[in-house]
Amino acid sequence: MTGTAPAGPAPPGLALAGPTAAVLAAAGDVRELLTGTELDRAGALRSAGDREDFLAAHALVRLCAGRLLGRPAQSLTVVQSCGSCDRPHGRPRLLEAPGTGVSLAHTRGWVAAAAAHGPVGVDVETLDGHPLDQRVAEAVCNEEELAAVRAAEDPRRAFLRQWVRKESLVKVGAATLDGAARLDLPVYGQRPASWSGWRLLDWGSDRVVGCVAAREEMRLRLLG
Ligand SMILES: CC(C)(COP(=O)(O)OP(=O)(O)OC[C@H]1O[C@@H](n2cnc3c(N)ncnc32)[C@H](O)[C@@H]1OP(=O)(O)O)[C@@H](O)C(=O)NCCC(=O)NCCS
Ligand SMILES: [Zn+2]
Incomplete structure (x- = not known):
């Protein structure tokens, strides 16, 4: 069938998360995905576990954005800047799709990434x-x-539930880490799961807790 698809609501944003090993298995050769700059940053990490978490998170953000945009993950370049120094770190963005929001996180043995409009x-x-x-x-x-x-x-779990909400709001640019204690965020489990127009998508398992903050609806897939 040919023709233009009817204009409907934008599809929701996408978040992916999973154990580092499962993400690396799904990502294939990370050297085909990451930039030399990212591979250098990974190589500078002393712990093998930290290196794997870094590589998995930076691969996963491409898989996520690739699925959202309907294009190969290999065609997307992640660049980072913090606004304070010249080092290639800080908030990530996509060179080929500057309007698409992307975010990533790594913790010991687990990673998460998100891409949104x-x-x-x-x-x-x-x-x-x-x-x-x-x-x-x-x-x-x-x-x-x-x-x-x-x-x-x-x-501890209840604390981390609030913490991941606050960090996701910091990453979206809606809050600062210094101001975290002053955020009048709803307590996890109470409604609404939102703050100042930002939707909070809480997720987790026995081993991890996570959150995604965005203006738009987000859907989450767990890998592994
Ligand atoms: C954002 C921040 C709270 C996340 O740190 P964290 O809990 O240690 O680590 P996470 O795994 O959850 O997230 C790290 C990722 O968040 C992203 N990130 C870093 N700073 C970010 C920012 N300001 N906004 C959005 N995302 C950011 C990066 O992709 C980073 O991963 P990478 O280092 O592998 O590229 C932390 O980096 C921070 O406080 N940054 C602000 C201060 C700063 O920029 N200092 C350096 C300036 S020279
Ligand atoms: Zn910096």
Whole structure:
């Protein structure tokens, strides 16, 4: 059939997440995907685990954007700048699709990435069995969040639930890490799962918690 597709609502943005090993298996040869700059950054990491997490996250953001845009992941170039120095780090963007928002995150053994028609931020944290660090919680949470975190069955998990929301809002450019404790974010599990027009898509498993922040609807696929 030929002709122009009827104009409908834009398809939702896409987030992908999974264990590093599963993502690397799905990505194929990461050297065909990443830039020399990214491969150099990976090569400078001392721990093999950190290198794999970095490579997987930077590959996954191409797989994600490629699926959203309907083009091969190999055809997309990720560039990064922080606005403060000349090092190739900071918020990622796509050279070939500057209007498409992309974001990535890596934690020990897990990675996440997101691509959307507007700004998007993603974060993931592993539940490592450590107890809640009260000082970190006080620095990051407001009074209402602190009360909810301390009353939770698993305070560390409850804290990380709020933390990944805040980091995804930082990555989208809606908040700063310094101002995290002043964000009047809804407590995880209470409605609405949004803040100041940003939708918060919470996800997780026994081992990880994550969040995606975007203005638009997002769908999430877990790999592995
Ligand atoms: C954004 C930030 C909170 C995420 O850090 P993190 O929890 O350690 O790591 P995550 O795995 O969750 O996310 C890291 C990814 O976020 C992206 N990122 C970094 N800074 C970002 C920013 N300002 N906005 C959006 N995304 C950003 C990068 O892709 C980075 O991955 P990479 O280093 O492999 O390229 C942290 O990088 C930060 O505080 N940045 C602001 C301060 C800064 O830029 N300092 C250096 C200036 S010289
Ligand atoms: Zn910098």
